[in-house]
Amino acid sequence: MKHIKILGITGGVGAGKSTILSYLAQQYGARVIELDKAAHLCMQPGTSCYEQIVDRFGKKILKEDGSIDRPVLSRIVFADRQEVEALNHMVHPAVKAYIRKEIRKERESGKVPFVVLEAALLLEDHYDEICDEIWYVYVEEETRIRRLQSSRGYTPEKTRAVLKNQKSDEEFRRFCQFMIDNSSDNVENTYKQIDRGLMTHGFL
Structure with a gap:
C-alpha cells in the first residue's frame, strides 16, 4: 500500500x-474531499447516520422523497445547543469513518499524489x-x-x-x-x- x-x-x-x-x-x-459534502453523503437515506438523525428529530425533518431537509433540521438544532451537540455526535463520527475509508481506498490504488x-x-x-x-x-x-x-x-x-x-x-x-x-x-x-x-x- x-x-x-x-x-x-x-x-x-x-x-x-x-x-x-x-x-x-x-x-x-x-483527491479533494470537502467535509461538508461528505456530511451530505453520510446523511443520505439508508445510512446509519440518517437513521439516528430521524430517530432523534422525527419525520418532520424529511422531504417528500424521504431525504433530510437540511434547512428544517438546521432551524431545529441551532435553536438549542444541546440539539447541536446531539447532531454533531451523530454526524462527525460518520464523516470521519467515511474519510478514513476514502483515504484507505486512495492508498490502495496509489493513483493520487x-x-x-x-x-x-x-x-x-x-x-x-x-x-x-x-x-x-x-x-x-x-x-x-x-x-x-x-x-x-x-x-x-x-x-x-x-x-x-x-x-x-x-x-x-x-x-x-x-x-x-x-x-x-x-x-x-x-x-x-x-x-x-x-x-x-x-x-x-
Whole structure:
C-alpha cells in the first residue's frame, strides 16, 4: 500500500478555499474531499447516520422523497445547543469513518499524489489526528468582507458578525503548519505559495 500524505485546508468564510482546492486538484491531481459534502453523503437515506438523525428529530425533518431537509433540521438544532451537540455526535463520527475509508481506498490504488481534506472546522473537529499537516488560508478582513458582499450578498455587518464567531487569525496561525495568504486579486500569487508549500513540506 502506497503511503499518501493527507493535507488539511482550513480558514474562515470568504477565505477563498475553493480556489486552493481547484488548483490542488487540477494542477497536482490531488483527491479533494470537502467535509461538508461528505456530511451530505453520510446523511443520505439508508445510512446509519440518517437513521439516528430521524430517530432523534422525527419525520418532520424529511422531504417528500424521504431525504433530510437540511434547512428544517438546521432551524431545529441551532435553536438549542444541546440539539447541536446531539447532531454533531451523530454526524462527525460518520464523516470521519467515511474519510478514513476514502483515504484507505486512495492508498490502495496509489493513483493520487496526496489527499486534501477541507473544512472551516478542521481544528475544532480534531482532524489533526488524520492530517499530516493543516494549512490555513488567510485573507485580510476587508477583502473578505468585500468578497462576501459580492459572492453571497452579505452586508458588512453580517460579515463581521460571522467573522466574530470564528477562530481568530492568531489561533489559526498557532495550530496550522503553513499559511497561504489569499488576499491578492492576482491568483498567481496564491498559486506560487501553494507550490512552495507543497515542495518544502514534502507533499511532492
